[in-house]
Amino acid sequence: MASLQVALTASTSSFACTSRAAAAASSSYGESVPALAPRASSNARSAGFVVATGRVSLRAFEGLRGLSGGLVASPVESLKVARSSSGGDDAGYQPLRVYAARGSKKIEGRKLRVAVVGGGPAGGCAAETLAKGGIETFLIERKLDNAKPCGGAIPLCMVGEFDLPPEIIDRKVTKMKMISPSNVAVDVGKTLNDDEYIGMVRREVLDSFLRERAVKNGATIINGLFLRMDVPKDENTPYKLHYTNFDGASKVGTPGVLEVDAVIGADGANSRVAKDIDAGEYDYAIAFQERIKIPDDKMEYYENLAEMYVGDDVSPDFYGWVFPKCDHVAVGTGTVINKPAIKKYQTATRNRAKDKIAGGKIIRVEAHPIPEHPRPRRASNRVALIGDAAGYVTKCSGEGIYFAAKSGRMCAEAIVEGSANGTRMVDESDLRTYLEKWDKKYWATYKVLDILQKVFYRSNPAREAFVEMCADDYVQKMTFDSYLYKVVVPGNPLDDIKLAINTIGSLIRANALRKESEKMTV
Amino acid sequence: MAAMVTLAKPLTGAVVAPVASGGALSPNAGKSSQLLVSCRRWQGRYRTVVNVESTGSRFVVRASDGEGLGSAADAGGNSIVLEVAGLPEEPETEGIGNLAPPTSSPRKPSPLAKGGTLDGPQAEGKAPAAATLGKTSPALSLGTFDDPRWKNGTWDLSQFTTDGKTDWDAVIDAEVVRRKILETNPVSSNNEDEVVFDTSIVPWWAWVKRFHLPEAELLNGRAAMIGYASGWLVDAATGIGLVDQQNSFFGKLLLFISVVGVLAIRKTSDVDTIRDLAKESTYYDKQWQATWKDAKDPEKSDAL
Numbered sequence: 093m094a095s096l097q098v099a100l101t102a103s104t105s106s107f108a109c110t111s112r113a114a115a116a117a118s119s120s121y122g123e124s125v126p127a128l129a130p131r132a133s134s135n136a137r138s139a140g141f142v143v144a145t146g147r148v149s150l151r152a153f154e155g156l157r158g159l160s161g162g163l164v165a166s167p168v169e170s171l172k173v174a175r176s177s178s179g180g181d182d183a184g185y186q187p188l189r190v191y192a193a194r195g196s197k198k199i200e201g202r203k204l205r206v207a208v209v210g211g212g213p214a215g216g217c218a219a220e221t222l223a224k225g226g227i228e229t230f231l232i233e234r235k236l237d238n239a240k241p242c243g244g245a246i247p248l249c250m251v252g253e254f255d256l257p258p259e260i261i262d263r264k265v266t267k268m269k270m271i272s273p274s275n276v277a278v279d280v281g282k283t284l285n286d287d288e289y290i291g292m293v294r295r296e297v298l299d300s301f302l303r304e305r306a307v308k309n310g311a312t313i314i315n316g317l318f319l320r321m322d323v324p325k326d327e328n329t330p331y332k333l334h335y336t337n338f339d340g341a342s343k344v345g346t347p348g349v350l351e352v353d354a355v356i357g358a359d360g361a362n363s364r365v366a367k368d369i370d371a372g373e374y375d376y377a378i379a380f381q382e383r384i385k386i387p388d389d390k391m392e393y394y395e396n397l398a399e400m401y402v403g404d405d406v407s408p409d410f411y412g413w414v415f416p417k418c419d420h421v422a423v424g425t426g427t428v429i430n431k432p433a434i435k436k437y438q439t440a441t442r443n444r445a446k447d448k449i450a451g452g453k454i455i456r457v458e459a460h461p462i463p464e465h466p467r468p469r470r471a472s473n474r475v476a477l478i479g480d481a482a483g484y485v486t487k488c489s490g491e492g493i494y495f496a497a498k499s500g501r502m503c504a505e506a507i508v509e510g511s512a513n514g515t516r517m518v519d520e521s522d523l524r525t526y527l528e529k530w531d532k533k534y535w536a537t538y539k540v541l542d543i544l545q546k547v548f549y550r551s552n553p554a555r556e557a558f559v560e561m562c563a564d565d566y567v568q569k570m571t572f573d574s575y576l577y578k579v580v581v582p583g584n585p586l587d588d589i590k591l592a593i594n595t596i597g598s599l600i601r602a603n604a605l606r607k608e609s610e611k612m613t614v
Numbered sequence: 615m616a617a618m619v620t621l622a623k624p625l626t627g628a629v630v631a632p633v634a635s636g637g638a639l640s641p642n643a644g645k646s647s648q649l650l651v652s653c654r655r656w657q658g659r660y661r662t663v664v665n666v667e668s669t670g671s672r673f674v675v676r677a678s679d680g681e682g683l684g685s686a687a688d689a690g691g692n693s694i695v696l697e698v699a700g701l702p703e704e705p706e707t708e709g710i711g712n713l714a715p716p717t718s719s720p721r722k723p724s725p726l727a728k729g730g731t732l733d734g735p736q737a738e739g740k741a742p743a744a745a746t747l748g749k750t751s752p753a754l755s756l757g758t759f760d761d762p763r764w765k766n767g768t769w770d771l772s773q774f775t776t777d778g779k780t781d782w783d784a785v786i787d788a789e790v791v792r793r794k795i796l797e798t799n800p801v802s803s804n805n806e807d808e809v810v811f812d813t814s815i816v817p818w819w820a821w822v823k824r825f826h827l828p829e830a831e832l833l834n835g836r837a838a839m840i841g842y843a844s845g846w847l848v849d850a851a852t853g854i855g856l857v858d859q860q861n862s863f864f865g866k867l868l869l870f871i872s873v874v875g876v877l878a879i880r881k882t883s884d885v886d887t888i889r890d891l892a893k894e895s896t897y898y899d900k901q902w903q904a905t906w907k908d909a910k911d912p913e914k915s916d917a918l
Binding site: 271273274275276277362372373374375376377378380384393401403404405406408409428429430431432433434435436438439440442443444445446447448449450451452453454458459460461464465466467468469470471487527531535538539542546550551552553554556560563597598600601602604605606607608609610612 | 693694695698701702703704705706707708710725726727728729730731732736737738739740741742743744745746786787789790791792793794796797800801802803804805808809810811812813814816818821824825894895898899901902904905906907
């Protein structure tokens with residue numbers, strides 16, 4: 093593993109040097125990058141998540157469960173300890189040293205200018221890290237009080253990693269109920285510690301907090317709608333962003349132009365930046381949600397409990413949910429393959445929760461696309477995509493907030509490093525560094541969730557088996573650990589084998605019952 | 615002027631995006647022809663599941679008034695909200711009132727028809743229940759689940775027991791009926807009558823006896839017939855007896871292939887299923903690695 097890292101570093105720097113020397117970068121990108129990257133990704137894939145034997149960060153996993161540590165009271169504590177000791181969330185991991193920027197042009201007389209298009213979690217965290225790194229940052233956001241339709245669930249690690257104040261979190265969900273097609277209800281959450289929870293936030297509150305923090309660090313917020321971008325033909329011309337400025341001078345907005353050296357596209361699932369760089373299309377789910385104000389006694393049931401409904405009636409390839417918000421619940425569902433029927437699925441979800449939300453009034457209806465997989469091209473010249481614009485939403489759970497924020501931070505860090513704190517021009521290799529780091533770090537998480545979705549959201553028997561498996565304590569522990577801390581924790585192998593056998597048994601039994609029911613002609 | 619400029623631009627997925635300040639646009643002759651032009655221009659850029667009737671000749675341009683649909687009035691091009699608004703309303707759930715009147719506008723559903731949307735029975739899921747496909751008898755669709763042996767959210771096993779022996783087949787049958795009825799008529803999940811039934815209360819040998827053994831008999835019968843027939847044919851063709859046939863590596867290999875084949879491929883459609891499964895298992899990886907191929911053409915996204 094160490095040798096691979098050295099090889100990667102060496103080849104990265106040699107690649108960078110040749111590209112500098114050539115000064116006609118595009119052809120060398122085409123050849124060198126595929127040679128470089130598949131090694132990393134195939135390595136990650138073939139060895140699974142056990143890949144990094146040279147990485148100290150795996151040892152930190154044991155600290156999570158208190159196996160070698162034992163001094164720390166809880167996984168949260170150990171995370172905090174690890175973070176403070178190393179000053180980063182990769183405890184002890186030596187980042188790839190990319191020397192690409194050493195050969196790149198030094199900018200005279202000014203700092204590197206970067207525009208972040210979109211001011212959600214991704215844009216806000218990217219702008220903050222860029223500004224902290226000494227780069228002139230512009231954050232373009234079209235609606236500063238936007239309440240993005242969203243489940244609003246954030247994992248525990250996000251609170252720690254992004255220093256979120258406790259006021260931001262409306263509710264701490266500690267119990268989840270999974271309900272199968274035949275209404276078998278399983279309570280999940282018995283294995284949580286007292287200080288572990290899933291945070292429910294209001295998007296407008298979270299987004300503005302992150303943006304304000306970026307401003308405090310030196311970023312400039314432009315309240316404007318990004319229209320399009322002029323992509324330069326060579327590496328000396330800046331990117332020209334055309335936008336409509338809503339600075340209050342006129343009601344309709346005045347056209348504005350911004351010239352920057354690099355652009356980060358953080359404008360969400362309908363990203364225009366992605367369109368401008370021909371990033372390609374992706375499959376997306378439509379998530380449809382109704383906010384329902386229910387009577388107080390019914391609201392008590394949802395005090396810190398969220399529900400998940402699975403079934404053919406609720407969605408053919410996703411789940412329906414009831415998530416508690418500040419003073420109401422959000423009832424919704426989603427689907428990829430049968431989008432026109434979304435309202436039918438929503439009615440079915442409401443019907444399944446009917447007894448628990450009876451007497452409620454719908455106060456708001458919202459919908460939004462959710463990407464299902466990353467776009468074919470996530471970086472192009474000096475433009476990179478992060479968050480939903482890149483397609484970093486997990487399957488199975490549809491989680492995107494944490495990954496948006498994290499990708500924003502990682503991309504910004506790559507730019508800061510590649511430009512040596514804003515003194516040098518960046519280019520595509522610096523952005524590719526961020527992509528490489530991202531893929532290497534989170535590929536296992538995404539793949540595991542993809543497998544779970546493919547296996548357990550496949551059919552009603554599979555969903556019944558899924559809910560049956562969720563009753564198991566080991567499953568709950570593994571699920572919450574991987575969700576709350578975003579690490580694919582290798583558990584005890586014996587327990588894993590037992591789990592595998594139980595899963596196969598559940599699936600077989602459920603499918604056998606289905607086959608019998610098909611024979612039935614009542 | 616600003617409004618005209620906005621309309622002329624090809625916008626992501628949107629037919630038309632309302633102007634930022636939320637003003638409603640009214641269709642007039644000059645603008646609609648420009649709309650046509652802009653729409654046809656970006657039609658060509660999408661190589662996904664295309665809704666053929668989307669090259670329509672006229673459509674109503676209307677900004678939703680933002681009341682019922684949260685961020686719809688934004689100019690950000692969240693057109694999917696506008697499309698969803700255009701879907702036909704579904705019957706209300708009892709006891710839930712709707713304060714926000716839904717807006718409905720006839721527009722072509724383009725964002726709802728692409729991005730992985732499938733057509734026909736495929737859209738119901740990978741393995742939809744017969745009930746979901748609408749293939750149930752009227753008797754079942756009117757029925758509710760009402761079995762006296764179901765107590766406290768699970769089957770009361772004492773009611774299936776005679777002389778100390780539990781009739782597991784009857785338990786399995788009862789559960790099959792319950793699931794079928796609930797698939798056809800989903801019922802609201804209730805906190806008072808929580809269902810806690812777990813299929814693992816039925817012991818493993820009951821499952822084996824009922825489901826595995828008949829199928830095993832079938833497959834063994836097939837294997838025996840295939841084996842005997844091919845053994846006889848090879849003997850007739852080459853004169854090598856049954857024992858000598860299996861002495862060679864080739865013979866052993868053929869034997870292995872036929873055993874696996876009988877197990878894996880029980881119907882002709884199983885070949886397609888296996889091929890689809892193989893494709894499916896690597897599809898997500900390919901989507902992730904697309905950015906490293908640096909392809910000029912964006913990957914065609916066929917939904918699985």
